[in-house]
Amino acid sequence: MANAPGAPANPSASSLEFDAHLEADVLVLGGGPAGTWAAIAAATAGARTVLADKGFCGTSGATAASGTTLWYVDPDPAKRAAAKAAREGLGGHLADHGWMDRVLDRTHAAVGQLADWGYPFPRDADGRDRRVSVQGPEYMRLMRRRVKQAGVTILDHCPALELLVDDGGAVAGAAGVRRQKGGGWAVRAKAVVIATGGCAFLSKALGCNVLTGDGLLMAAEAGADLSGMEFSNAYAIAPAFGSVTKTLLYQWASFTRADGAVIPGAASKGGRSVIARVLATEPVYARLDRAEPELSAAMRQAQPNFFLPFDRVGIDPFTQRFPVTLRLEGTVRGTGGLRLVNERCATAVPGLFAAGDAATREPICGGFTGGGSHNAAWAMSSGHWAGQGAADHARALGNGARALRRAGGAGLGEGRGAAIDAGALTRAVQAEVFPYHINYFRTEEGLTGALTRLDRLWSDAAGAAPSSADDSLRVREAAAMLATARWMYRSALARTESRGMHRRLDHAALDPAQRHLLTVGGLDEVHVSARPAPLHPDPVGAKRELAA
Amino acid sequence: MIELISPTRCTGCNICVAICPMDVFQAASGQAKGAAPAIARQSDCQTCFLCEAHCPDDALYVAPDAETVTGIAEEAVAAAGLFGSYRRAIGWSDGHRDNRSADQTFRLLAPH
Ligand SMILES: Cc1cc2nc3c(=O)[nH]c(=O)nc-3n(C[C@H](O)[C@H](O)[C@H](O)COP(=O)(O)OP(=O)(O)OC[C@H]3O[C@@H](n4cnc5c(N)ncnc54)[C@H](O)[C@@H]3O)c2cc1C
Ligand code: SF4
Ligand code: SF4
Numbered sequence: 001m002a003n004a005p006g007a008p009a010n011p012s013a014s015s016l017e018f019d020a021h022l023e024a025d026v027l028v029l030g031g032g033p034a035g036t037w038a039a040i041a042a043a044t045a046g047a048r049t050v051l052a053d054k055g056f057c058g059t060s061g062a063t064a065a066s067g068t069t070l071w072y073v074d075p076d077p078a079k080r081a082a083a084k085a086a087r088e089g090l091g092g093h094l095a096d097h098g099w100m101d102r103v104l105d106r107t108h109a110a111v112g113q114l115a116d117w118g119y120p121f122p123r124d125a126d127g128r129d130r131r132v133s134v135q136g137p138e139y140m141r142l143m144r145r146r147v148k149q150a151g152v153t154i155l156d157h158c159p160a161l162e163l164l165v166d167d168g169g170a171v172a173g174a175a176g177v178r179r180q181k182g183g184g185w186a187v188r189a190k191a192v193v194i195a196t197g198g199c200a201f202l203s204k205a206l207g208c209n210v211l212t213g214d215g216l217l218m219a220a221e222a223g224a225d226l227s228g229m230e231f232s233n234a235y236a237i238a239p240a241f242g243s244v245t246k247t248l249l250y251q252w253a254s255f256t257r258a259d260g261a262v263i264p265g266a267a268s269k270g271g272r273s274v275i276a277r278v279l280a281t282e283p284v285y286a287r288l289d290r291a292e293p294e295l296s297a298a299m300r301q302a303q304p305n306f307f308l309p310f311d312r313v314g315i316d317p318f319t320q321r322f323p324v325t326l327r328l329e330g331t332v333r334g335t336g337g338l339r340l341v342n343e344r345c346a347t348a349v350p351g352l353f354a355a356g357d358a359a360t361r362e363p364i365c366g367g368f369t370g371g372g373s374h375n376a377a378w379a380m381s382s383g384h385w386a387g388q389g390a391a392d393h394a395r396a397l398g399n400g401a402r403a404l405r406r407a408g409g410a411g412l413g414e415g416r417g418a419a420i421d422a423g424a425l426t427r428a429v430q431a432e433v434f435p436y437h438i439n440y441f442r443t444e445e446g447l448t449g450a451l452t453r454l455d456r457l458w459s460d461a462a463g464a465a466p467s468s469a470d471d472s473l474r475v476r477e478a479a480a481m482l483a484t485a486r487w488m489y490r491s492a493l494a495r496t497e498s499r500g501m502h503r504r505l506d507h508a509a510l511d512p513a514q515r516h517l518l519t520v521g522g523l524d525e526v527h528v529s530a531r532p533a534p535l536h537p538d539p540v541g542a543k544r545e546l547a548a
Numbered sequence: 549m550i551e552l553i554s555p556t557r558c559t560g561c562n563i564c565v566a567i568c569p570m571d572v573f574q575a576a577s578g579q580a581k582g583a584a585p586a587i588a589r590q591s592d593c594q595t596c597f598l599c600e601a602h603c604p605d606d607a608l609y610v611a612p613d614a615e616t617v618t619g620i621a622e623e624a625v626a627a628a629g630l631f632g633s634y635r636r637a638i639g640w641s642d643g644h645r646d647n648r649s650a651d652q653t654f655r656l657l658a659p660h
Contacts, residue, residue, distance in 0.1 A: 055569030064569070065596035069653060120649035133653035137601045137638055157571055179571050204614045209594035210569050243595035243614040248656065298652035304637035308597060309612035312630060 022153065024050040025394035026387065027174055027189035029160045029215060031057025032064065033376065034356020034383035035195035036143035037110065041387030042193070043150035047394050049387075050187050051152050052176065054159035054196075054473075055210050058144035059137070061197050062332050062357070063376065065207025066246060066305065067136035071364075071377035072111050073104055080104055087374070091335075091366025092499035093515055096534035099363035102343065106381035114139070117146060133302070134376070136207070158185050160214065161476045162408025163192065163222045163352070171222055171351035172404050177473055188404065190394035191351045193386045194219050194338060198331035198357035199484045201433050202426060202477075205236055205245040205327040206305070212477035213331070213484035215358045219338050220483065222407045224347040225521030227339040227360040229484075230491035230502040231367040233439045234333035235276065237268055240283070240323035242309035249299055249306055252291035255284055256321065273503070276326055276436045285321040293318075328434055334501060335361040335369055336488070339519055344389030345382050351393060355379065355386035362517060367500015409523065410462050410479035412472070418460075419467035422474035428457055429481045433488070443506045447493045454486050462524060487520045494518055494528040549593045550610050554622050557607035557631065558584035564599040564608060573599075590617065597634050606632030606641070 026042040028035045031053035043049040053060050073083045084100050111131050115121055119142055121129045147154060157179040164173035164186065175186040196215030200208035216226065236245035250268035255275060257263060263284065265274040278284050291299065296318055300307055310317045331337060338347050338354040340363070345353050356379040365374045406412075411420055432450040433439050461482060466475040495518060497511035498504050516530040550572055553564075560582040565573040574588035584607070595614040600606075609625045611618045625631055632641055639647030 055571070056567045059567045059596075059598040059602065060569035065594075065598060069657060122649050122651045122654070124654065130651075130654035132657060133651055135638060135648075135651055137598065137640070138648060156566070180565075204594055207569075207594065207596045207598075209592075239612070241614070242612040244612070248653075295656070298655045300637075301647070301650040302653040302656055304634065304647075305597060307637075308634060311633065312612045312628075 021185070022050055022187045024048050024153075024187055024189040026050075026191050026193065026390040027052065027187045028193045028195055028387070029174060030054075030061070030195035030197060030356070030358065031144070031147070031154065032061030032195065032197055032356060033140070033143065033379035034197075034358070034386075035193070036140075036147050037380050037383030038193045038195055038355050038387035038390070039147050039152045040150045041384045042391040043152050045388055045391035047391035049150075049152045050155065050189070051147060052155040052158045052160055052174070052185070052187065054157070054214070056156045057147065057154050058140045060210050061140075062207045062211065063379070064136045064140040067134060067139070067303070068376035069133045069248070069373040070111060070131065071104065071107055071373040072131050073108070075105070075108060087365060087368070090368045090500070092368065092510065094362055094366030094500065094517060094533050096363045098534075103364050103377050103381040106384060107377040110380040110384065114142070117142060132373075136305075155185065159473050160196075160218065161472060162406050162412060163218045164188065164404045165222055165407045166402040166404055169223060169349065171349055172402055174218070175406060179473070190397045191353060191390035193390050194347075194352065194354045194358045195356050195383060195386070196358050198329075198334065198337065199481060200330045200332045201328055201430055201481050203328045203330075203430075203434065204243050205238070205329045205332070206243050208329060208332055211332055211357070213480040214476060215354075216338065216487075217410070217476070217480035217483045218408065219347060219349070219352060219354065220521060220523060221409050222352060223349045224352060224354075225339050225519050226337060226487055227517055227519050228362040228367065228491075229331070229336035229487040229520050230495045230518060231362070231500050232331045232334040232336045232484075232488040233442075233501055234329040234331075234369070235272065235326035235436075235440060236329050236333065237272070237275070237286070237324050238327050239309045240325040241313070244305060244309050245327050245329065246303055246306045249288060249303065250286065252288045252295075253286040254289055255286050255324075258283055258285070272326070273440065275324070276440050279326060280436055283323050286324045287319070287321045288317045289319070291318065326436070328439070330433070331484070332357055333369055333375065335365055335367060336491070337361065343385065344392070345386035346389055346393075351397075353386040353390045353393075355382040367502060408476075410458075410483070411464060411466060411475040418464060420461055420464045420475045420478065421467065422471055422478045425457065425461060425475075425478040426481065429454070429478065429485050433485050440503070442492050442502070442504050444493065447489045451486065451489050451493070454482060454489065457482055458486060458524070483523065486526050490526045490528050491518045491520045494530075549595055549613060549615075549617055550587055550590060550599065550608065551618060551620055552609050552622055552625070553584045553587065554607045554609075554631070555584050557605050559605050559607075560584055561604065563602055563604065567602045568599050569596065570594050600632075600634045601638060601640060603635075606635060
C-alpha cells in the first residue's frame with residue numbers, strides 16, 4: 001500500500017487527525033433503513049463491511065423516529081398495475097415502470113424477510129398478517145440486530161465528513177469525526193455506499209435533524225451529480241408547538257381560522273398549499289373531527305407517536321382545536337438525490353453507490369412522494385441493491401495498492417477565508433429555504449434572489465475552515481445544506497412549469513414539452529441539464545397530459 | 549425537548565447516552581458510577597422521543613415543545629402518568645407487550 005494504514009492519506013488537506021483506522025471491502029455511510037439493508041446485503045455477499053452513522057444505528061434518521069407505511073403489494077398483476085397507476089399523475093409522469101416492478105418485487109421479499117426475522121406484524125380479524133406498515137423504533141431496533149448478526153462493524157456517533165479517493169478518482173473510503181470518543185476516524189474501502197438520508201435543513205421535523213445533506217455534498221465533491229432536486233419542497237403538517245410531522249391522520253382534520261371559520265379547500269392531501277397561504281399571515285387550527293369515533297382507537301394503535309404531543313399538553317385532538325404549522329422536510333419527503341447510473345445503484349463515480357433518500361427516488365415516484373410508502377420501499381430496495389453492487393465492485397477490484405487523498409472541500413479548508421460560524425451560516429440558509437413564498441410557491445424572481453444570496457454564502461464558505469475541531473461537524477452540515485439549497489433552486493429555476501411537488505406561480509401549468517429529468521451538479525459553478533424521461537409507460541396518461 | 553432525567557428512577561445505565569441520535573447526553577464521570585447522565589446539549593434535542601423508548605427505567609421525560617424548555621417538574625410528570633407512557637404505547641414495557649403487534653395502520657389506509 002502506498003499509504004500505510006495509520007498515516008493520513010493527505011494530512012495537508014485538513015487539520016483532522018485520525019484516531020481510528022479500519023480497512024473494509026464496503027463502507028456504508030448512514031444506518032437508517034437504506035444503510036442497514038445495504039450493510040446486510042454487502043456482508044451476506046461476503047464483503048467485510050463497516051457501517052458508520054452520525055448518530056446511533058437503530059435510532060437515527062427519519063424512519064426510526066416516525067415509522068412508515070410500506071409500498072407492499074401482493075404479486076397480483078391487477079393489484080400491481082393499480083399500485084403503479086395510482087401515483088402516475090401525482091409524480092408528473094416521470095417514473096419508470098421497470099424500476100417500479102423491481103422495487104415492488106424487492107420490497108415484497110424484504111418485508112417477508114422482516115417477518116421471518118420476527119418483526120411483529122399485526123393480524124387482522126381473519127388472522128392474516130398485515131404488512132403495510134412498520135413502527136419506527138421496533139423496525140430499526142430489529143435492523144440493528146440483523147446488521148450485527150451479519151458481522152458488520154458498526155461505528156456509532158461517527159459522522160463522515162468527506163470521502164477518500166484514489167489517483168484515478170475512484171472512491172476508496174471516507175473520513176470523519178468521533179463525536180463521543182473524540183478525534184477523527186478513517187476507513188479505507190473498495191466501495192462506499194452513501195445512505196445518509198435526505199436534507200431537511202434542521203427544521204426539527206420528526207427524526208430529521210441528523211439529515212443535513214452531508215452525503216450529497218461528499219459525493220458531489222468526488223464528482224457525482226444529482227437528479228430531481230427541484231422536487232425538494234416537502235412541507236409536513238405538525239402541531240405548531242411540536243416536532244411530530246406525521247400527516248396520515250390529518251385526512252380526518254378540518255382546518256379553521258382563529259375565529260373558527262372553516263378554511264375553504266384546506267386539506268392535508270391536495271389542499272396543503274391552501275394551509276401554507278393562510279399560515280403566511282395568520283394561525284391555522286386543526287381538529288380531527290371528521291373521523292368515525294370507532295376509528296379513534298385504531299388511530300392510537302397505528303401511530304402512538306402522533307398522540308404524544310397532545311396527550312402531554314392535555315389536548316384531545318378529536319374534540320379540541322390546536323394550532324398547526326408546516327415544517328420543511330426538504331428532500332426527505334421530496335424525491336431528489338444522487339443520480340444513479342444503473343440498477344445496482346451506482347453513481348457516476350467509480351466505487352460510489354447511493355441508496356434511500358440520498359439517491360433520487362424519481363425512478364419509482366417521479367416528482368412527488370409526500371406521504372406514504374414509496375420512500376420506505378425505495379430505502380429497502382435500493383439499499384439491498386447498492387450493498388450487493390458495492391460488494392461485487394469490491395470483489396472485482398482486488399487488492400492492489402492505491403494512494404488516497406481526501407476529497408472534502410467546503411468548510412474543511414486551510415482557512416483561506418475567515419472561519420465559518422456554523423450557526424450563522426445555518427440560519428442564513430434556513431432563511432432562504434423555509435419561507436413558503438420562496439420555496440413552496442416558486443417564482444423566477446424569488447428563486448433568483450435566493451440564489452444570489454446563496455451563491456455569495458458559498459463563495460465565502462468554500463475556502464473557509466471551522467473555527468475549532470469541535471465545530472467541524474456543524475460547519476460541514478451547514479456547507480452541505482448550502483450546497484443542497486443551491487442545487488434545489490438552480491433546478492427549480494430551470495423547470496419552467498409545475499410538475500410533481502414543484503410549483504411555479506409564474507408557470508402554473510404542466511408543460512408536456514418538459515417531461516424530462518434534470519441533472520444538476522457542481523460546487524462553485526452549479527450546472528443543470530435535461531435528460532430524457534423514461535419512455536412513457538402509460539399511453540392514456542400521455543394523452544391526458546397532452547390535453548392538459 | 550428533553551426536559552429531565554429523574555435522579556431517583558435513573559440507574560445510570562447510560563443507554564440514553566449511547567442511543568440519542570443527537571448526542572444530547574453526557575455520562576457522569578468515572579467516580580460517579582450509577583449516577584444519572586447530564587442533559588449536556590439540550591438545545592440539540594430534536595424531540596424524537598427515542599430516549600424515552602429506550603430507557604429501561606422510565607426515567608426520562610421529553611416535552612413535546614420542540615423549541616423551548618417548559619421547565620416542567622418531575623412531580624408533575626409523575627402525577628400525569630407520563631413517565632414510560634411512550635414505552636407502554638409501543639409495547640416495550642412489561643404488561644404491555646401486546647402493543648408491539650397492535651399497529652392498526654392497515655385499517656386506516658385505502659385498499660391498494
Ligand atoms: C415524519 C415522517 C414520516 C414518514 N412517513 C413515511 C411513510 O409513511 N412511508 C414512507 O415510505 N416514507 C415515510 N417517510 C420517509 C422515510 O422515513 C424515509 O424515506 C426513510 O427514512 C429513508 O431511509 P434512509 O435510510 O435513506 O434515511 P434515514 O432513515 O433518514 O437515515 C439516514 C441515516 O444517515 C445518517 N447520517 C446522516 N449524515 C451522516 C453522515 N455525515 N455520516 C454518517 N451517517 C450519516 C443518519 O444519522 C441516519 O441514521 C417519512 C418521513 C418522515 C420525516
Ligand atoms: S437510559 Fe434511563 S436509566 Fe439509563 S442512564 Fe438514561 S435515564 Fe438513566
Ligand atoms: S428526544 Fe431524541 S434527540 Fe432529544 S434527547 Fe431524546 S433521543 Fe435525544
